[in-house]
Amino acid sequence: MGSVTMRIFRGDATGGELVPYTVETDPGMVVLDVVHRVQATRQPDLAVRWNCKAGKCGSCGAEVNGRPRLMCMTRMDTFAPGEEITVTPLKTFPVIRDLVTDVSFNYEVAKTIPAFRPKAPEADGTRRMYQQDVDRVQEFHKCIECFLCQDVCHVIRDHEENKKAFAGPRYFVRIAALEMHPLDTNDRIELARLKHGLGFCNITKCCTEVCPEGIHITDNAIIPLKERAVTRMYDPIAWALRRVRGEPAGTPPDPDRPAT
Amino acid sequence: MRRHEYDVVVIGAGGAGLRAAIEASAMGVRTALVCKSLLGKAHTVMAEGGIAAALGNVWKEDNWKVHFRDTMRGGKLLNHWRMAQIHAQEAPARVLELEEWGALFDRTKDGLILQRDFGGHRYARLAHVGDRTGLEMIKTLQHHAVHRGIDVFMETTMFRLLAEDGRVSGAIGYERQTGRPILLHAKAVILATGGIGKAWTVTSNSWEYTGDGLAMALEAGADLLNMEMTQFHPTGMVWPLSVRGLLVTEGVRGDGGTLKNAEGERFMFRYIPEFFRAETADTEEEADAWYEDKTKRRTPDLLPRDEVARAINAEIKAGRGSPHGGVFLDIATRRSADYIRRRLPSMYHQFMQLAGVDITREPMEIAPTCHYLMGGVKVDPDSQQSTVAGLFAAGEVAAGLHGANRLGGNSLSDLLVFGRRAGLYAAEYAKRLARMPALDEERVRRAERDLAAPLDRHEGEDPYAVQSELQRTMQSLVGIIRTGSELEEAITKIDALAERASRTATRGGRAYNPSWHTALDVRSQLTCAASVARSALTREESRGGHTREDFPKADAAWGKRLVVTRGGDGRMEISIEARPEIPAELQALLGEERPAGAPAAAAGGS
Numbered sequence A: 001m002g003s004v005t006m007r008i009f010r011g012d013a014t015g016g017e018l019v020p021y022t023v024e025t026d027p028g029m030v031v032l033d034v035v036h037r038v039q040a041t042r043q044p045d046l047a048v049r050w051n052c053k054a055g056k057c058g059s060c061g062a063e064v065n066g067r068p069r070l071m072c073m074t075r076m077d078t079f080a081p082g083e084e085i086t087v088t089p090l091k092t093f094p095v096i097r098d099l100v101t102d103v104s105f106n107y108e109v110a111k112t113i114p115a116f117r118p119k120a121p122e123a124d125g126t127r128r129m130y131q132q133d134v135d136r137v138q139e140f141h142k143c144i145e146c147f148l149c150q151d152v153c154h155v156i157r158d159h160e161e162n163k164k165a166f167a168g169p170r171y172f173v174r175i176a177a178l179e180m181h182p183l184d185t186n187d188r189i190e191l192a193r194l195k196h197g198l199g200f201c202n203i204t205k206c207c208t209e210v211c212p213e214g215i216h217i218t219d220n221a222i223i224p225l226k227e228r229a230v231t232r233m234y235d236p237i238a239w240a241l242r243r244v245r246g247e248p249a250g251t252p253p254d255p256d257r258p259a260t
Numbered sequence B: 001m002r003r004h005e006y007d008v009v010v011i012g013a014g015g016a017g018l019r020a021a022i023e024a025s026a027m028g029v030r031t032a033l034v035c036k037s038l039l040g041k042a043h044t045v046m047a048e049g050g051i052a053a054a055l056g057n058v059w060k061e062d063n064w065k066v067h068f069r070d071t072m073r074g075g076k077l078l079n080h081w082r083m084a085q086i087h088a089q090e091a092p093a094r095v096l097e098l099e100e101w102g103a104l105f106d107r108t109k110d111g112l113i114l115q116r117d118f119g120g121h122r123y124a125r126l127a128h129v130g131d132r133t134g135l136e137m138i139k140t141l142q143h144h145a146v147h148r149g150i151d152v153f154m155e156t157t158m159f160r161l162l163a164e165d166g167r168v169s170g171a172i173g174y175e176r177q178t179g180r181p182i183l184l185h186a187k188a189v190i191l192a193t194g195g196i197g198k199a200w201t202v203t204s205n206s207w208e209y210t211g212d213g214l215a216m217a218l219e220a221g222a223d224l225l226n227m228e229m230t231q232f233h234p235t236g237m238v239w240p241l242s243v244r245g246l247l248v249t250e251g252v253r254g255d256g257g258t259l260k261n262a263e264g265e266r267f268m269f270r271y272i273p274e275f276f277r278a279e280t281a282d283t284e285e286e287a288d289a290w291y292e293d294k295t296k297r298r299t300p301d302l303l304p305r306d307e308v309a310r311a312i313n314a315e316i317k318a319g320r321g322s323p324h325g326g327v328f329l330d331i332a333t334r335r336s337a338d339y340i341r342r343r344l345p346s347m348y349h350q351f352m353q354l355a356g357v358d359i360t361r362e363p364m365e366i367a368p369t370c371h372y373l374m375g376g377v378k379v380d381p382d383s384q385q386s387t388v389a390g391l392f393a394a395g396e397v398a399a400g401l402h403g404a405n406r407l408g409g410n411s412l413s414d415l416l417v418f419g420r421r422a423g424l425y426a427a428e429y430a431k432r433l434a435r436m437p438a439l440d441e442e443r444v445r446r447a448e449r450d451l452a453a454p455l456d457r458h459e460g461e462d463p464y465a466v467q468s469e470l471q472r473t474m475q476s477l478v479g480i481i482r483t484g485s486e487l488e489e490a491i492t493k494i495d496a497l498a499e500r501a502s503r504t505a506t507r508g509g510r511a512y513n514p515s516w517h518t519a520l521d522v523r524s525q526l527t528c529a530a531s532v533a534r535s536a537l538t539r540e541e542s543r544g545g546h547t548r549e550d551f552p553k554a555d556a557a558w559g560k561r562l563v564v565t566r567g568g569d570g571r572m573e574i575s576i577e578a579r580p581e582i583p584a585e586l587q588a589l590l591g592e593e594r595p596a597g598a599p600a601a602a603a604g605g606s
């Protein structure tokens, strides 16, 4: 059994400081275990969010040495012995207390995304969909809403004022999931461009790098959405016809069109 | 104090609570949804393997009658037959409805919902998305609920129900972020608060599973049933210590994985109980062939969970365990790496990242972990109303469907079927009530004082210490194998801990203070633990999730009895009532009436 010193942010909306705590460690421990041990032995009111402790619920996001991570999936043996470890709350969201931030921004954005609207079932009452057609949407459905991508995105990380006009990568993933759903008939492309600030994203891919679910946020969600928005601007009639004919919403842009 | 008025208040936002709130709001009543964590983080999100529903997409032979039979037999016939019937009949429609709301399940070759094998289910029956079915379910419900005008109170913990003259009138609790008390005045309340697994040390359950809903229901005068029926899932991780108890989905065995002891033996063949002998393969050849050919009998690796958990326990006790005190679960030598990564991506990830084990090359080490509560609030099987007027319960917090043992996949379907029914009947109840029920202001003030008590005390017991002592007590004295003297010892210890819990003191203020939250949670945990231990002492037989070393056989008379808990806080009483008779036409679907005892434990010589 060894011991480790971890510097943890303690404070609230009015400010705070990094406090060093030294506790004993066992093999296989993760950052969240250390935080819990500090709570149980040193600082009973240390505030932290968690639920599953298995990377499934997305509750325990924080910044470990400045990088957004799930505390429950960050093993202590990934740090060199003696390496300084700091744990701070997600920077993009206001601190409530210690490691807990106010992430209500995300839940507000979620309300502004038009709902799923399925087309009618087939004559036999079923809704047939083939695995190859749902694969790419299933990738987006892996999102556990940990908001690490929202945290890292420079559009809102350093610009509180942009939150009014920018939904953030998590919600581009959500919009893409709906737009590429084989059964959906709703349209969100205009809205994504005008209200959700798709244009603000300059494809730095930082969001993709931190996503614990390995979702290719930029390549598979954001870029296709941008392409659709552009196609639409140049050729709204062809787009409308496609929707009327009931061709899949995910039809790739025609390479012969000048717009793409 | 903030006060709000609603027709229906749903406490809990897992699958059951979300589905209930969606239904209530669709009925046009004012609906609120309350949860301890952020929305979308409830236990339901962790469910892995799938949702059981007799869709018949993979095996046309499947239908509600077979599902009903499997559920009843898996539950050792202690289930409420009517709930098992409704569940089997309505589950397919509830799963298709999720698809209607945007869920994307894995597909069959001809484009329908794919179904996988699971323990105790005769046919491949679980609709799934890889091994993250719960995530798909909760996100689908969450996204559907967002547009329905439901008021959501996140990170808000309800502490006490308000009820008068056997009629509910609301609930009082606190916002975690600020610590402010909040009163929800309501015509009807639906409990969807889940289970109690955090009362054990080795558990697949999170900090939320402190049994608040059960403790609140008891205190409000509702009856609890069969609290001794706790499920230990056969396969939890054992190493490293940090992840001890974390669930390994039954899908591993459903997709071909098999259990082995230290000698490399597939030991489950030695533990086939009489009750399941006729339908279980007794050679490795037949067991392996069953995956593709359902005219063969099922592999014993997929016996109901109670049987498998006891067998593993016995192997470990007999000294045939793995290096870290479990047994081996091997899929690496049985399926291709590709197949494993595609079918079980989060298991692959979980072992790789947390244990440094590559499950496509090495076996996993596993042992039983506390997982699920079959017992819970007694409800009317059709409406889900408890014995208190206006108080409903659905999901893991309610009793009846699963009897003495739950089959895998039957929880997620339970949440949808009975969540919807609770929402529907609670809304109807609220509509029939002409006026808001009166509030007892004295009771409100008392609740407010009790809430703040641990904050006001500056010296006293450490809530974390009381909690971990309770966990150790339940783990060692009220575990998989129980015995009268140990249960008595547990009851004495729990009573002493309850006394200590009434004197907890916490540091820090009201805002997001986990030591205060723990001081309040631990009181619910102790109430539930007392009910479990007392019920376990009362049931003098072994059946399903309840195994008594001193009464190792199932007893036909006990098979028709339910153990009832009544009265919270020091006034707890245990009594017995008759299990409702199964109508003859349904009885005919079940086959033989008498389950065998606990031959798993006997055969293992423990």
Ligand SMILES: Cc1cc2nc3c(=O)[nH]c(=O)nc-3n(C[C@H](O)[C@H](O)[C@H](O)COP(=O)(O)OP(=O)(O)OC[C@H]3O[C@@H](n4cnc5c(N)ncnc54)[C@H](O)[C@@H]3O)c2cc1C
Binding pocket: B011, B012, B013, B014, B015, B016, B017, B034, B035, B036, B037, B042, B043, B044, B045, B046, B047, B048, B049, B050, B051, B052, B133, B134, B156, B157, B158, B159, B173, B192, B193, B194, B195, B204, B205, B208, B212, B213, B247, B371, B372, B394, B395, B396, B397, B408, B409, B410, B411, B412, B413, B415
């Ligand atoms: C790891 C794991 C894997 C599983 N896999 C499967 C599977 O594959 N198939 C299957 O069928 N079942 C599975 N189960 C079981 C199943 O997931 C649960 O039984 C089910 O999700 C419980 O749902 P629920 O709606 O009853 O409660 P939960 O989803 O647990 O929700 C409870 C809600 O109540 C809230 N709450 C609790 N107390 C209070 C309070 N005092 N005030 C306010 N809110 C409160 C919580 O915040 C939460 O929102 C699994 C369970 C686990 C732990």
Ligand code: SF4
Binding pocket: A152, A153, A154, A155, A168, A169, A200, A201, A202, A203, A204, A205, A206, A207, A208, A218, A222
């Ligand atoms: S790629 Fe776009 S959304 Fe992602 S972090 Fe960069 S700017 Fe933000």
Ligand code: SF4
Binding pocket: A058, A142, A143, A144, A145, A146, A147, A148, A149, A150, A169, A170, A173, A210, A211, A212, A213, A214, A215, A217
């Ligand atoms: S997209 Fe990835 S990083 Fe973003 S919220 Fe979802 S899981 Fe987290």
Ligand code: FES
Binding pocket: A049, A050, A051, A052, A053, A054, A055, A056, A057, A058, A059, A060, A061, A070, A071, A072, A073
């Ligand atoms: S606690 Fe659930 S993701 Fe970390």
